[in-house]
Amino acid sequence: MMTSQNRIWTAALVVIGDEILSGRTHDKNIAQIASWLQVQGIRLSEVRVVADDMDAIAAAVNALRVQHDYLFTTGGIGPTHDDITVDSVARALGVEVVIHPEARAMLAEYYKDKQGGLNEARLRMARVPEGSDLIPNRMSGAPGIRHGNIFLMAGVPSITAQMLDGLTGTLEGGAPLLAETVGGWIKESEVADLLREVEQAHPECQIGSYPFFREGKTGANFVIRSTNRDALDSCVDTLCEGLGELGLDFTPGGI
Amino acid sequence: MMTSQNRIWTAALVVIGDEILSGRTHDKNIAQIASWLQVQGIRLSEVRVVADDMDAIAAAVNALRVQHDYLFTTGGIGPTHDDITVDSVARALGVEVVIHPEARAMLAEYYKDKQGGLNEARLRMARVPEGSDLIPNRMSGAPGIRHGNIFLMAGVPSITAQMLDGLTGTLEGGAPLLAETVGGWIKESEVADLLREVEQAHPECQIGSYPFFREGKTGANFVIRSTNRDALDSCVDTLCEGLGELGLDFTPGGI
Numbered sequence: 229m230m231t232s233q234n235r236i237w238t239a240a241l242v243v244i245g246d247e248i249l250s251g252r253t254h255d256k257n258i259a260q261i262a263s264w265l266q267v268q269g270i271r272l273s274e275v276r277v278v279a280d281d282m283d284a285i286a287a288a289v290n291a292l293r294v295q296h297d298y299l300f301t302t303g304g305i306g307p308t309h310d311d312i313t314v315d316s317v318a319r320a321l322g323v324e325v326v327i328h329p330e331a332r333a334m335l336a337e338y339y340k341d342k343q344g345g346l347n348e349a350r351l352r353m354a355r356v357p358e359g360s361d362l363i364p365n366r367m368s369g370a371p372g373i374r375h376g377n378i379f380l381m382a383g384v385p386s387i388t389a390q391m392l393d394g395l396t397g398t399l400e401g402g403a404p405l406l407a408e409t410v411g412g413w414i415k416e417s418e419v420a421d422l423l424r425e426v427e428q429a430h431p432e433c434q435i436g437s438y439p440f441f442r443e444g445k446t447g448a449n450f451v452i453r454s455t456n457r458d459a460l461d462s463c464v465d466t467l468c469e470g471l472g473e474l475g476l477d478f479t480p481g482g483i
Numbered sequence: 484m485m486t487s488q489n490r491i492w493t494a495a496l497v498v499i500g501d502e503i504l505s506g507r508t509h510d511k512n513i514a515q516i517a518s519w520l521q522v523q524g525i526r527l528s529e530v531r532v533v534a535d536d537m538d539a540i541a542a543a544v545n546a547l548r549v550q551h552d553y554l555f556t557t558g559g560i561g562p563t564h565d566d567i568t569v570d571s572v573a574r575a576l577g578v579e580v581v582i583h584p585e586a587r588a589m590l591a592e593y594y595k596d597k598q599g600g601l602n603e604a605r606l607r608m609a610r611v612p613e614g615s616d617l618i619p620n621r622m623s624g625a626p627g628i629r630h631g632n633i634f635l636m637a638g639v640p641s642i643t644a645q646m647l648d649g650l651t652g653t654l655e656g657g658a659p660l661l662a663e664t665v666g667g668w669i670k671e672s673e674v675a676d677l678l679r680e681v682e683q684a685h686p687e688c689q690i691g692s693y694p695f696f697r698e699g700k701t702g703a704n705f706v707i708r709s710t711n712r713d714a715l716d717s718c719v720d721t722l723c724e725g726l727g728e729l730g731l732d733f734t735p736g737g738i
Contacts, residue, residue, distance in 0.1 A: 243530075246689070246691050246708075247691060247693055247706065248513065248514075248517075248530075249517055249526075249527045249528065249529075249530070250517055250518075250521065250527075250660070250662065250706075250708070251513075251514045251515070251516075251517030251518030251519075251520075251521060251527070252662070252706065253514075253693065254509075254511070254513075254514045255510070255513065255514075256509070258503065258506075258509075258510065258532065259503075259506045259508075259509050259510075260506070261506075262503075262504055262505055262506030263505075263506035264506075265506075266505065266506060271504075272504045272505075272506070273504065273534060273539075274504075274531065274532065274533055274534070274539070275498075275503075275504070275530075275531065275532035276529065276530065276531050276532075277513065277529065277530035277531075277532075278529055279528060279529070280691070284528075284529070306671060306672075306692070306694060307671060307672040307675050308671050308672075308674075308675045308678055308679070308692040309675065309678055309679035309682060309690075309692075310678075310689075310690070310691050310692055311692075343673070344670075344672070344673055347672065347673075348675075348676075349671075349672045349673075349675030349676065350672045352675070353672075367696070383693075383694075384694060384695060384696060386696055387696075405505070407505065407507070415599075416561060416562060416563050416604075417561075417562040417563075417599070417602065417604045417605045417608075418598070418599055418602075418604075419563075420562050420563045420564065420603075420604030420607075421603075421604065423563055423564055423565075424563070424564035427564060434501070434565075435564075435565070436501050436502055436535070436565050437561070437563040437564075437565055437566075438502055438508065438638075439561060439639060440639060441622070441639060441641055441642075451502065451505075451507065453501075453505070
């Protein structure tokens, strides 16, 4: 029987932004949200990066919100004309866009001493899909938005970090996925048989092999993942023994 | 009438990798491929990051290959057990996996002086979906793979760069999307009306507003995009005039 401890909780992420698809901006939210989810015991299973386009956003939201326990979005919740995430999610859900009174109050407080005050553009940041709750953000006053299992976060990574901080410990998850890394100046093609055999002998573990070129040399890190600490440790030991038997130098923790 | 000059050519990218979804590795291929596509006159319209899972990869490939002119994948074409991209794409296409004789010859040449020679693991890198052509890669011997409008690239960014180099100028595209940036220590919520008005007055242009926090201060870059150089220049001029009229300092090229 699946209990909430051994059931796998999954999340998907929709990154909204022409700036990522143009290559102009390197996304930092995927790694940030993935790492945060791991600690909550939730596995990031899929990411989609879509353009600033209502239909594209709504389609991605509707495809993913039913397939996963949680759906996050980043980007497009600011004050300008290209911030269309709230409207797109409302369309996906078939609900109205409304002004959230608490968000309006938070913005009014934040902007009361600032030039321009709570103008029309800034008030856009109080718009939410009807039925939403707010996710606090101490940095800029503008809150994130929660609607059911959907979480709308900022595009600016430092603001998203604040919103994640506010959500820490509030989402139900399972056992966190643990990981250990072993690396070395090893060609992965020399150890492919070993990796496959060790993984097969440890059914509760997955081994990923991540090659790289650095300082003109070939190396690889082998990442062993499991939700079971004992199984993970045993798998790491077996892999290290095998690398030693092949006469290869390796570094626990990876290089 | 749409000619090949003004028709918009689009591409999608499937990033294959548990290491991205775990947050362990920051993806660099999205920005690299996006920037390369821009120069080819092809627009990156969607990215999906999926797990090292045959069904997930095959589903993403089949959803995207018919919606776009080109489909790229990165990752999972190496010699180890977790490299399952070739098998997944073959499943998606309903074709067999075969050894490509030219790829086998390239690998035999590359590994002839290296320890272990062309072993079974390395020979995995000659496996392709039946009907594929090769994309040369001078760095590691292992080629990329082209099947119709699908391009299978490496996960290691420096190898993917080599493969893109080999493809440069070979894919049909349209007019490249041009971009100019204007930035300043400006709160985007102060200029939201201006941005919307300028964009509406220049129907061939899109304006994106990208706020940031840096050195403890709020700023924003405004990116104007168009395939028409004259329309782009006119839009930039109008935006700069508007910012000047509001008494705001700005920097052409962005900050």
